[in-house]
Amino acid sequence: MSRLRNLLAVFAVVGAFSWSAWHVLSHRRAESASDRITLRVGHWLLHAGMREAFDEAAADYMRLHPNVSVEQIPVPIRAWPSWLRTQLIGGTAPDITGLLSANEELATRYFLPLSDHIASPNPYNAGTSLAGLPWSDTFVDGLAAMRNLTPTSGDIHSVNLQLNTLRLYYNKPLLKSVTGSDTPPSDYASLRALEDQVARYNRERGTRLTPIASCGPYSQYLFERLLPSQTQKLAVALSPLRTFQLPVIELARLVEAGELSFAQTPEFAASLRLLRDVGSLMSIGYESRQRDDALFDFLQEKAVMIYAGSWDYGVFVRDGDFPVGLTQLPLPTEDDPVYGRFVIGPPSEANGSPEATLGIVRTSQHPEIALDFLHFLTSHAMARKFSDMSLRMSAIAEVPPPASAPELAPQIEGEIAGFMPDFRGYGGGNANMVFQRNLHLLTGPTGSVEAFAAKLDAELPRALRTDSEILAGRSLRDIQRLDAHLGLVLTQPESDRNQTATRLLETRHLRQADYLHYLQR
């Protein structure tokens, strides 16, 4: 009996293996026999409309190229980082694969550079307003965000189909009940007045409405748009190379050296005051809540507004039982009596965060077809179709936002941005932790700007020193890598070189200058 069981197990395994082998071989044979090419596209974009848009794009492309079959492989976003690494390392990644969570090393090692192609026009834009433009210029940001992913080589390994923007969404009937009008606040003072209006509404109706539904990440998005209004002029004044930008490493140096102080620098104090101010409009305990909590509050009409991403618009339209309006977050203007002093003007959104980033893997059997399909996907016509179907913002220039939500379009016109005072993402995150850990001193019922500022001034310099040491280690490793690449490039036959030694040296000098100026201890 035991022997029979063993034999059955063997037959089962042999059977499964044979079927798999036959399936793979017959698939390949059929492909080669018919000259049919299968192009696979792996992505994490499972939101409403995205898969349908990919299907439409594939069908349109296959009509133009009957010998090509395009298959999409959607992967849930939570599984994406590990799936991506496994597929890339195993050499089984789809021809076109998304670069979400890919760092410079993954991008360079596993994805083909597109730099040689971005200067040429996208052939699928023929006959449109983008005809003849270099491919890179057909993207709203000129592919700057994609270029920033791989600073060592300076190559571009991916293109992005869409851009994310953030908007203030509001429940139109509820807003009208609370304020008497369904017109959203047009300035910061009107937004701020919502606290009293909602409080009065709650008293009169016995309800527990919140002005703005929020959570940890979404409150951060709001702060990142609002607070820099107070540091616009300071960014200009302190920009070390007069580029209107204050790198966080310079900000860290100034705070560490005591040249800037949360208690003494008026722009910092104004930022903190604004943070406390707007925090009172949000859900109680917003810092520890998650995205779903905030979305449920808004969809279940427990909040009048929510500051959320363009990626959420489809959710509100689909799942909300009420008409949704959307608008730009009203920021303090120059004439704001409380917060106008440090404002230059509403900042540009030209640097909106890229979404749907796709590249061609080095293991692709059909890189030229994959490139052609990327051209097709990022053409004006296809980008428009994607935008309409997914209700999201295209990254392609001159493609209008979804017809029902023109407000999603990034506001390209605008002034330079200021900076956040919270050191998020700097070094090992120690300074940001000090900021977050003590935030209750500012936002709590007895919170005060003075108490929070004093705590930051006392604790930040030490945390910044630790963060700078961590950054120094990273910076040195980057310099070491550039040294190694220099040795490799200069020993390569010239005909094989696809980057210049002078460019590597220039990049290393930039890193060295920052390292020596800021980080050498």
Place this chain on the structure above:
Amino acid sequence: MPRLLPSLTLGAIVVFAAGPAHSAEPTPDPWKTALAFDYNAAADTFAELHAADPTDTRTAIAYASALLVKQPRTKANILLARDLLLRAHHTAAASPDNRVLALYLLARVELDHLDPAQPDSARARLEQLRRDHPAHALSDQAAVQLAYFLAYPPAGPDTDALPEIEKLLASVQTPEAARDLHHLLGSFHLRLLRNASAALPHFIAARAVGFEQPLRDAESDLTIANLARETGDTALARKHYAAFLAAAPRDTRADTVRHLLASPEAPLAHPAQ
């Protein structure tokens, strides 16, 4: 024997499945492998090539380069890299280019790879490179490294080093080295001496050579335009604001620059105004 049958069958399946697929694959080019960040695989291949022909200095330098970034990073690998570079530099049969490259990399290894660093030895090698191979492009790059030595001694930035750095600038021949020295001098004048007028000509000279990093020319245009505005040269400011806009029309700073291009005298926020 029958008891072993299932195991043997499974073993055969695995061997059949995994067996022949990789045997015919050619060895990938280790230079391309390393430049695609797969340093460990490249270092292994370079080690084999170096063992097969230890006199090939090109392979030895490439092997040393891969060892500098092979993971995990070990002192043994860095020391082996230094030894390989030393031998390459002293190999009489090596090409002059490879001997110079080995010397330059030796200085870099002693400065930023060895722990603790050996700055005196590194500096001596850079000076030797300048002395022995003055016409080589890497001699000018050694001058840039020496300028960093002078500008940033362990005690912190040293503005007294400016005349020495100016001398190095006067001695280099390649435009890239001159550009990076101009940029260093411009930054020094601006950041440490707060002297916009002295910084401006250096930034202009660097921009005239041009940068290879994407959009760095545009950044440089913005620096020059703002400095020109600060120092009252509105014509120069306009020229470089326009260049910035032409190169980066969709930058987040473009609108602000458009306003300044229209009226460079208008106040913005800089303390100089």
